Amino acid sequence: MAAVVVVWLLAHANAEPGTKVSVFWGLVEYTKPSDAAVVQAPMPDKAQVRSLPASSNRGDVTHEIIAVASKERIYLNKRPKELLQSVAHLTDLQGSLFEEKHYGGKWMRIKGPIHSILGSSYYATLVFEIDGVTTRVDMKKEFIDRVSHLQESDVVTVDGKFKHMDNIGPDFEEGELVAVE
Helix, strand or coil, X not given: CHHHHHHHHHHHHHCCCXXXXXXXXXXXXXXXXXXXXXXXXXXXHHCEEEECCXXXXXXXXECEEEEEECCCCEECCCCHHHHHHHHCCCCHXXXXXXXXXXXXXXXXXXXXXXXXXXXXXXXXXXXXXXCCEEEEEEECHHHHHHHCCCCCXXXXXXXXXXXXXXXXXXXXXXXEEEEEC
């Protein structure tokens, strides 16, 4: 484990801000942000966390997509708009195969104001509008009580596992509430 951290630290330290950092044949890839954009957040499994540059604001809250390298989870280091754009030129079949290959089983951390909350006593879906893209996170059943008190525009941080994408944006499942501000 120490060797993995050392390799990552060397790759990160030698990269210039704004350049692509790739470790272990692309298993972990991201663009190194300027020092001002780095965010440290508590994560289980001693994961390395950083914030990708945010390009849009909604009110005074910036949507943050967090890229995380973890033993148990691989987090996407793209914004929802980038996910949607990556399949926009493809047929439904081509898009589905591309999503499965590149995004299947990967996670995303989303922080921002809730646009809408859908659900019943059996399910809850948090809906975000990020960069004009609708992003939905189906919460795990054990999180329904925790999100039932939330209101539209409450700022939350959630983790979700990529499920699929339609013409308005990505859907995530197994959602977990990480924080409420």
